[in-house]
Amino acid sequence: MTLEYVDAGEAINHGALSNVSGTAPKTSNVDYERLLTARDEPNNWMTYFGAYDGQRYSLLDQINTENVKKLGPAWIFQAGMSGQIAGASTYAFEACPLVVDGVMYVTGWDGWFWCLNAETGxxxxxxxxxxxFxxxxCCGNVNRGCAVANGRVYFVTPNAQLVCLDAxxxxKIFQRTIGxxxxxxSASLAPTVVKDTLITGSAGGEFGVRGHVDCWDLETGEQRWRTYMVPKPGEPGSETWPDDGEAWARGGGNHWCTGTYDPELNLYYAGTGNPAPDFDGEVREGDNLYTDSVVALDVDTGEIKWHYQFTPHDLWDYDSTMEMTLFERDGKKLLGHFDKNGYFFVLDRTNGELQHVTPFVDRIDWGVISRDGKVTPRKYPEKEGDPVHFYPGPAGAKEWTHAAYHPEHDLFYVPVADVGATATRRRREFREGMPYWGAAVQVDIDDMAGSVSAFDSHGEEKWRHRLDYPMAASILTTAGNLVFAGTPTGEYLALHAETGEKLWEFQCGSGHHSSPSTYSVNGKQYIVVPVGWGGWLEGIIPGMLGAGHGSALIAFALPD
Amino acid sequence: MTMSDVPTDLVRDLGLDQQNAATIGQVLGTGSIAEATVRDDGTMEATIRIREDSMSWDPAVLVMPRGGEIELTVINDDKNTHACLLPSNGDQKFLWLLNHSKGKATLTLDGPGYYWYSSPGGNDEGRGLTAAIVVQGEVPPEARLDRPEQPRPTKEDNS
Structure with missing residues (x-):
């Protein structure tokens, strides 16, 4: 006798088996005009850095030096995960939450996007x-955030897809394969909305790819332009690569962290990553443009207007993808950049001319950069099989996590890492899709330090909050005269912006490796902090590889 | 048998591909392989099932020739209740599978790459109810890097 099967029906969305309602209020429209003056709406955090200039500075001052000791959690969102995911041991909560009219948009690892009520969680x-799977x-199953515009949200996925959703x-409204x-x-950065377009970049510099910056039509997702960060033979900059062979085709230079934008100059400042192979420079003689550089791109055409290379012919994995902070001093348009190589650069952002360069970490011995920018390498993997120790290690004196700039004080607050590493050159043949480092690398595990350090725009250190571990999370500063910083050991700190005095801390239960933001709803200011330890820990802090992962989003506020 | 370069007999002799033999459950990656069918309209279809007392998915590896939409028939021939949590763009797809039941799931997956799915109840996943969907193919031409063809790893590289 044949039994009829019981009808199990049609599979449903997993989210239907939860308390998720499936809809969010329609917010006021975020368009380019509003993004141009995003800082003037401190109740919202509408773009990755809070404003195009990358300062991570908010005008909100309800939480201030006088009352911050009363700060406490208002709500916690716990994401968790189910099933098997790519890089399950490396996932981290690296995002910067965006907020519009009390609605929060936040991305996670492994293709997650959550929309939350910013007042209740x-x-x-x-x-x-x-x-x-x-x-x-390269560096964990991570994502750094999204963009919002015209009733839509945009983000990228680890398998290099650009996804546009109804806010x-x-x-889903559209999806494009971008790598x-x-x-x-792969892809991990938060896209940037500029005019009627969206700008993204690629990740994968450890696999010998050719880095690029892309511009997409905001409405349709059609590609407007792509500019490679390593020139082809015959193109400007190609003379900085070997003229025989294919080193350029595997040269790296990925733009894997969100850039900044000057609307007056019509320039997008893209930081680029390491050349490939990371530590074997013999197969790529020359300066290797435009790796480890800031590249100023015309946002309408993708044309490279100027560039400045922070580490020519990099042999230490010193990406320069982290923020290019735009600020003004004495009427001059400047760009500040704290590089992995341990130096703070200030450039004229109209033309890339170096103003000055100063060290910002105690231990630097890979080489020396003079105040006028002359680079002299000293310690680097040169001979096959010969170990070479150098400071800073490949995660740099500051990893991708961002500094903040307080314009009233003319102070940069920098998450500093002070740890070295040993690299032993091991040449390998290139195979597409395989890791392409050219060395065995071991980051120091028992000799490390970190700090939140304040520097004025001339590079003079004003104060330092010392930590036992290298810092690995972005800084946030506010008009409340506060600096917020998360530590690898889970403490979330509020420091006095002028002195560095610790005014408050809260143990979040997992290390910090994200970019918190601030906003207000119904007159109440919140600080929202993604907490989830992970990422490229073997490079950043191998001494914390065994620390617990987290997956929480914590919003802090003053009591009613 | 999906452990490459390992003789099928060895896997069986060691009891890696069955319940309560060498291990308590069936080791991930062992089991059968099947290919999805491409319909005339280009959409894909396949059947996945849990056989009685197998505590594993058949096939253990389902191969799609490219990314896109696939319609799965999901069958539970076991005398125990299980479930199915499948990857799909937008949200994971969930199906509750009573004893001797049959349902459908429509998935949208990017390619290339492979995905795990499972029965997300009890320790079904650990006992062997975790299986793979492989998506073959290349990314669209417009998404490929502008560079000469590059060498990829070969079978000899792995030997």
Whole structure:
């Protein structure tokens, strides 16, 4: 006798088996005009850095030096995970939450996007992109955030997809493939809305790809332009690569952290990553443009207007992808950049001319950069099999996590890492999609330090809050005269912006490796902090590889 | 048998591909392989099932020739209740599978790459109810890097 099967029906969305309502209020429209003056709306945090200039500075001052000791958690959102995910041991909560009219948009690892009520933490809708288990991840299953414009939100996925969603319900509007996962490309940065376009970049510099910056039509997702960060033979800059062979085609230079933008100059400042192979310079003689550089791109055409290379012919994995902070001094348009190589650079952002360069970490011995920018390498992996120790290690004196700039004090607050590493050159043949480092690398595990350090725009250190571990999270500063910083050991700190005095701390239960933001709803200011330890810990702080992962989003506020 | 370069007999002799033999459950990555069918309209279809007392998915590896939409028929022939949590762009897809039941799931997956899915109840995942969907193919031409063809790893590289 044949039994009829019981009808199990049609599979449903996993989110339907939760308290997620599936809809969010329609907010006021965020368009380019509003993004141009985003800082003037401190109740919202509408773009990755809070404003195009990358300062991570908010005008909100309800939470201030007088009352910050009363700060406490208002709500906690716990994401967790189910099933097997790519890089399960390396996932981290690296995002910067955006907020518009009390609605929060935040991305997570493995293709997650959550929309929350910013006042209560209630999950309003979710989107989960399916991410292949075998996608090549350089540095963990991570994502740094999203963009919002015209009733839509945009983000990228680890398998190099650009996804556009309806901001009210998370329904997909379009999807574009923006990289080649078979080549080792991935994507992790928060896109930037500029005019009627969206700017993204690629990750995968450890796999010997050719880095690029891309511009997409905001409405349709059609590509406007792509500019490679390593020139082809015959193009300007190609003379900085070997004129025989294919080193340029595997040269790296990925733009994997969000850039900044000057609307008056019409320039997008893209930081670029290390050359590939990271530590074997013999196969890529020359300066290797435009790796480890800031590249100023015309946002309408993608044309490179100027560039400045922070570490020519890098042999230490000193990416320069982290923020290019735009600020003014004495009427001059400047750009400040704290590089992995341990030096703070200030450039004229109209033309890339160096103003001055100063060290910002105690231990630097890979080489020396003079105040006028002359680079003299001293210690680097040169001979096959010969170990070489150098400071800073490959995660740099500051990893991707961002400094903040307080314009009233003319102070930069920098998450400093002081740890060295040993690299032993090991040449390998290039194979597409395979790691392409050219060395064995071991970061020091028992000799490390960190700090939140304040520097004026001339590079003079004004104060330092010392830590036992290298810092690995972005700084936030506010008109409340406060500096907020998360430590690898889980403490979230409020420091006095002028003195560095610690005024408050809260143990969040997991290390910090994200970019907190601030906003207000119904007159109440919140500080929102993604907490989830992970990422490229073997490079940043191997001494914390065994610390517990987290997956919480904590919003802090003053009591009613 | 999906452990490459390992003789099938050895896997069986060691009891890696069955319940309560060498291990308590069936080791991930062992089991059968099947290819999805491409319909005339280009959409794909396949059947995945849990056989009686197998505590594993058949096939253990389902191969799609490219990314896109696939319609799965999901069958539980076991005398125990299980479930199915599948990857799909937008949200994971969930199906409750009573004893001797059959349902459908429509998935949208990018390629190339492979995905795990499971029965997310009890320790179904650990006992062996975790299986893979492989998506073959290349990314669209416009997403590929502008550079000469590069060498990829070969079988000899792994030997």
């Amino acid at each position: 209630e999950e309003l809708w979710r989107y989960k992109h399916a991410v292949p 075998d996608v090549s991840l 009210t319900n998370g329904e 080649d996962v078979r080549a080792g490309e």
